[in-house]
Amino acid sequence: MTDWGASGRIDSYEFLEVDPFTLEETGRTFDVADGEQSITWGYYTDNIATAKIAVVGAPPDGLIRVRHTVRLPDGTVDCRNLATLFVDGFSGSASGGLVKRGDACYSTLIRYTKESLINDFAYREGGLLLDEVRALVESEGGKLRVLPGLDGSRAHTRSDFIERDTNKMTALNILAGWVSWQMGVDPDGYVTVAPYRLPSEKAVSYTFEAGENCTYVAGYDYSTTRGEVVNRVVVYWSREKDEGDGWGPTSRVQVELPDESQCSYRRTGRHQSKLIQLDDPTGDDEMRAIGQRYLDENGAIDYITIQHVGIPGLQVGDVVRYINDSDGSAPVDWLCMVTEIDMKLGHAAMCTSKLKVMR
Structure with missing residues (x-):
């Protein structure tokens, strides 16, 4: 290393x-x-x-x-x-x-976070979602970069529209969220679209270890957000009648934190649920992925904040390993997701980074 x-x-x-x-x-x-x-x-x-x-x-x-x-x-x-x-x-x-x-x-995402649709954005059954994402991005002068692994053949299962005056970034996230894609931006200014990957599926990008390579300052701050945790997500869609297209009138899936999680129903004795309603008929696997993503982002309560030199290529969303056997009451060896990096553009590009502890 x-x-x-x-x-x-x-x-x-x-x-x-x-x-x-x-x-x-x-x-x-x-x-x-x-x-x-x-x-x-x-x-x-x-x-x-x-x-x-x-x-x-x-x-x-x-x-x-x-x-x-x-x-x-x-x-x-x-x-x-x-x-x-x-x-x-x-x-x-x-x-x-x-x-x-x-x-x-x-970042160039401000083109969309500070702008709204001035007309209804219509989409048609069978229309490709990637074409619509590209159209929205390019409508504001932006350029789209499709990241590896994305299935560009994904299409709408019904016709509808997104109402005018909807924030354009919200509209992009609506389209992407239906098929478990993730919108972003890269260092070159391109808006990116990529398949969402569970943190547990990501390889470790970097290991912070006490005494190794002098990359981080001793000590860490610790915080918890127990009151905001969700341990059960129900994802569903429904319509007034079966339209004979093979989807039926309704479907739902439910995902929960595993029993070993410290905020699971088994360990806390109570549910904290989130219901997510989808507009389009959606397959169970897709709905399960949407629910799991929400759990990933709202089912963890522990964060640490560390200081370290700039690590070239390290990005928010990356998974890192944090090893420290000297600063806490007991040694720690955690997998974490990087949620924030604040970099000073000076000697060693010193960073203050917030990490979500995944255990």
């Missing part, structure tokens, strides 16, 4: 202007104020990536792309884009001819 915490690590950053429609770099670069830049990624947030960037001089006409290069003493070099962002607001100061701005920046 690469020692990203090695003494002598050098971090450098570039701030580049990007055309908002082609996502190509224009060749223009920006100077920024030292020590005042940060990017935060949140798995459960609307725009996923947000940033504070203090640009010196004239503002960008399009997007800002942040590129990060890490050089280690052993010759390892990692260069990658961190985010491609819209500037949504700024404040600034001017003194002695020096103009400095503090920009509030958001």
Whole structure:
């Protein structure tokens, strides 16, 4: 495993202007104020990536792309884009001819999180959901990237529409959610669509271990959200009559936390349920996947917060292993999902990250 915490690590950053429609770099670069830049990624947030960037001089006409290069003493070099962002607001100061701005920046998902449908969005039985996702993304000037494993042949089982004035990101999530897809955004500014994968199905992206590679600061903060936990999900759809299309009039499935979970019905003695109603007739396997996803995101109560050097390629949604045998009352060895990363764009790209404990 690469020692990203090695003494002598050098971090450098570039701030580049990007055309908002082609996502190509224009060749223009920006100077920024030292020590005042940060990017935060949140798995459960609307725009996923947000940033504070203090640009010196004239503002960008399009997007800002942040590129990060890490050089280690052993010759390892990692260069990658961190985010491609819209500037949504700024404040600034001017003194002695020096103009400095503090920009509030958001990923290209802001095109959809801050915009609503101005007309009803109709879809037809047999219409491909991927075509409709692409149409919504491109209607706001965005570009779509389909990630590996997605079945583009998935189609609607009935005709209907999404009402005008629905938030466009909500509309995208409605379409994706029917077939267990997940919307996102990548560092290049592309809106992404991918099949949803259970955290338990993901390989471990990185292991944080006390005393190994100096990648994280000793100690961790711990929090719990027991009152918000759901331990049973019922997913269903229904219609007034059997339309003779093979689906019948209704169907439902139920999923629960396993007995060994500390918030399961067996261990707590009570249910905390969520009912999810679907508009389209949907197969039981698909409904089970929708219910399981909701449990994954609402059936865990424990979080830890740690500080560590920037790990190239580590993203929110990744699964990591956290090993610490010295800071708590007992040694811990947990699998966790990364839900938030707050990175300071300075030496070692120091991060404060929130991890959901999966055990």
